[in-house]
Amino acid sequence: MAKERDHHSNKDKKLLVGVVWNFSTELKLIFMALLVIFTLATLLPFIPSSSFSLSASDFRFCISRFSPAVVPVNITSTAVNKTEPEIDRVLDNGVIKRTFTGHGSAAYNFVTMSAYRGGVNSFAVIGLSSKPLHVYGRPSYRCEWVPLDPTQHPVSTTGFKILTDWGYGRIYTTVVVNCTFSSLSAVNSGGNLILHATTGDPSLNLTDSIPVLTEPPNSVDFDLYTSSAAVKKKYDYLYCGSSLYGNLSPQRVREWIAYHARFFGDRSHFVLHDAGGIHGEVFEVLRPWIELGRVTVHDIRDQERFDGYYHNQFMVVNDCLHRYRFEAKWMFFFDVDEFMYVPEKETVESVMESLEEYSQFTIEQMPMSSKICYSGDGPARTYRKWGFEKMAYRDVKKVPRRDRKYAVQPQNVFATGVHMSQNLQGKTYHKAEGKIRYFHYHGSISQRREPCRHLFNDSRVFLENNPYVLDTTLRDVGLAVKTFEMRTIGDRLIRTRQ
C-alpha cells in the first residue's frame, strides 16, 4: 500500500509537472516573454548611458508625459517676460485691488571683486552693491565657512558691512564685508567661504548665496597671521595705486616710477590698476620694472560696467589693501601725478621708523603748477627736462584745506579710502609735514602735449590770479633719478614720448 501511495504521489507530481510542460509551445513562449518584460522593467534604470542613444528632446518629451514638475527653464538676458501680468480685480467690498509687477533688473544686489583671508578666523569680501539699497534699504550679510573636510561642520557669522566711499557711490557703492568667525580653528583642510547677501526686501527677503573664496587644503600659511609685527615682511613699502584711466602720458609715468623705485628702495613694490589708462605706450614704460619684479599691473577694465564713482577706485584700493595686507609693513596710497619726498637730512627708513607707533599717518600736499615751468637753463633745455624738473612752481594760494594722501600699517586696517582709512585700530597722525610731504602735479598726467605753457625765471610768479613760488625741491634730485633709472633698467625708455 505504501509503495502504491508513494508511487501515486510521485505520479501526481510528475503529472503536475507534466501538465505544465505539456502546455503548447506557444504558451511556453508567452510565459518566457512576460518573464523577460518584468525583468526588463526592473533592470532598465541601471543600464549604463553608453548603451543607448536616445536624444535629449525625446526624453524631455518622455519626462513631460510622466512628470510635469520637471520642465527645463529657458533663461537668457533678453528673454521676453513670460509672466502673465497680474490683473487688477474688484474685491467683494467694491475696492479695486491694484497689482504691481517688477520686471528685469537695474542693479545687482552684490558684485564680487575679491575675498581674502585676513586672519585665523577672519576674511574680507570686497565688492560693490546697489547704492540706494544701502541708503534706503536694510541689506544684511552673513558669512558661512564650509570646510572641505566633511567631518567638520560649516560655521556662520554675521557679516560686518563697511561702506567706505564717503557717499560717493552712484548706481553702486563700494562694500567691504568683514567676516570674523568665533570658532574657526587653524586647520589647513581647506574650505569655501559663502557670502549670503540679503536685500531685506520686506515682501520677499531675497538672499543671494555667493561663493566668494575657495581655499584648497594646505594652502594657508597661518604663520602670516600669528607672527609678531617684528617679523620682516616681504616688502617694507607697498604702493597701492588708484584706478588709472584716460590718455596717460607715458613720459610722466616713466618719470614717476623711476623716481619712486629709487625713493622707496629695493624692498618696495608698486601695484597699479588699469581701468583703461595703461595703454600700449604706458605699458612699455612699465615693462622693465615689471620684469624686475618691482611692479604688478592688475587689469580692472571690467569694472567699468558698474557705475560706482570714478572707476570704482574705492573698491580698488580696498582690494589692494586686503590682497597684500600681510606682504608689506607699510602701504602707501597716492596717485601717479604725486611724488613723495622726505627732507634731505632724512631717509625714508628714518622717517618711517619715527612713525612706527602709528597705524596711519596723512601726508601734506604741495600743489605744483603743471603749466608753469622754470626756464633757468634756457627754453630749449627746459622742454627736454623731466616733468618734475621743469614744473617747479608751487601754488601758494591760501585755501582752507587741501586734499591729503596717506600711508598705513595694513594689518591694523579693515577698510580704506582714497584720502585716508576710517576703519582701523591704532592711532592716526596728521602732523607729519616736517617728515614727509608729496608734490602734486595736478593735470600733468593726461597731458599728451608739452605741458609747459609758461616759462618763467622768477622766484615768484603771479598768473591767472594765483600766486606761485619757485620750488626746486624735486628739480634738484632730477639728475639722481635719471642716473638711477639708467643704472637700473638701462636706456630702454630713452625714446619715450610725451
Added chain:
Amino acid sequence: MAKERDHHSNKDKKLLVGVVWNFSTELKLIFMALLVIFTLATLLPFIPSSSFSLSASDFRFCISRFSPAVVPVNITSTAVNKTEPEIDRVLDNGVIKRTFTGHGSAAYNFVTMSAYRGGVNSFAVIGLSSKPLHVYGRPSYRCEWVPLDPTQHPVSTTGFKILTDWGYGRIYTTVVVNCTFSSLSAVNSGGNLILHATTGDPSLNLTDSIPVLTEPPNSVDFDLYTSSAAVKKKYDYLYCGSSLYGNLSPQRVREWIAYHARFFGDRSHFVLHDAGGIHGEVFEVLRPWIELGRVTVHDIRDQERFDGYYHNQFMVVNDCLHRYRFEAKWMFFFDVDEFMYVPEKETVESVMESLEEYSQFTIEQMPMSSKICYSGDGPARTYRKWGFEKMAYRDVKKVPRRDRKYAVQPQNVFATGVHMSQNLQGKTYHKAEGKIRYFHYHGSISQRREPCRHLFNDSRVFLENNPYVLDTTLRDVGLAVKTFEMRTIGDRLIRTRQ
C-alpha cells in the same frame, strides 16, 4: 535525376527549417525573449502616462544617466548661485586680469502699475524704475503696438520718458512713458502694447519686453478722444487722492467726504488710494458713499514693496490722472486733511467757469492749527463739534512761501505731481486766491485722540511763538454739511469714533 535534385533541395529546405525548429526549446525561448525586448524598446516612449506610476525622481535619475543636458533647474528666491565664479588669470604680459561678477538683483528695471490709452494713437505707461539708473545711466524706452489682427503690422515708436517726482525718488523713481505712434489708425480690432525698457548697460544693453496693456477687439470708444471739449464728461469734478497711510481718524475722514460731496455736487467723484490707511473703521465711513457711487477706493498696498518715496504717491496720482482722464472735466489733487472753499457769493461752477481758459491752476493754502480750538459754544459743546468747526484758528506766521495744491483739465496733461503738473499743454494760473482756496488741518488726520489741546475764545492767539487768528469760514458751514450728510446717507455714521 531532376526529381532527385528537387527532392534534394526540398529536403535541404526542410532540413534548414528542421535545423532551426529542431533547436532545443530553450533556444526558442531565448529568441522569443530577444524579440520581445526589441519590441519593447521601440514601443516604450509611446505608452500613455496613466499606465505607469514611476516617480519624478526616478525619471530625473533616469534622465541624468542618459542626457546630462536636461537637468531640471531649481529656481527659488533663495537659490544658491550655481554660476562658477570666474577666476582671475595672469595674461602673457604678466598683467593680472581681474574679474567682477554680479549676483542677484537689488532693483527692478521697471515696475509696472498700469497703462492706459490716451488717444487714437497714444498711450501712457505708469510705473517705477530704479532711481540711480535714471540719475546716472541712460535708460531708454520703445513702445510697440501689436495688433490682434494678423493682417496688420506691429508698429513701434520711441517712448517719451517723463520723470515726475521732482527728484524725491529713493530706491525707485516714478516714470511715466508716453507712447505716441505716428501711424495707429482708429480701428477697433484690439492689440497689445509692449514696453521695451532698455537699461543702457554699456556691456549688456539689456532690454526687458513688458506687455503692459491688452485691448480686446471693439473695446475702445474712439469718440472719447475725438469729441470736442464741449461734450459733457461723465463727471464735472474728479478728486484724485494721494496715498492714504497711517492710523487715520475715521471721524476726520467722515467729515472730509461729507464736506466735499456737498461742495463739488452730484456730478463729482472721489478716487481714494489705500496704502494701508483705510483700515476697517475708515472704510465704514466711506461705505455709504461707495454704495452711492460717489467714491471709489483703490487698494494699492502692494506698492509698499517698492521704496519710491512716500508710498509712491507720485506714481499713484499719475495713475489716477491717466485712468480717469476722459471721464472728468476737472481733476483736483489735494489731501484728506485739506478742505476746498469758494467765497459765499460764488459757487464751484461759477468759479470753474471763470477758469475755463486754463489747463491748470494752483490753489492757495490757508494753514489751520490742528490743536487750537475755538470754544465759543463752551468746552463741552466744542469737543462734540466736527473738526473743521472746532479747529478754527489760522496760522498767520509770515513765511516766504507755502505749499499749494492744484486742479487740471486732464486732457491737456501728460504727467502730474503732488503740488502741480509740469507736463501739460495750455496755461497755468497761479492767482486764483480770490476765487478758491483750501484750508489745511495739518496733523489732524492721524490724530486718534481728541485733537483740541488748547481752547480759546479770542480772535487772536499767540502760542509757541506762532500767531493765529480766528477764522470761522468753514465753521460757519458746519451745520449745512451735517444736514447734507444726514439727508444723503442718513444717520449711518452717527457713531463714528475719533
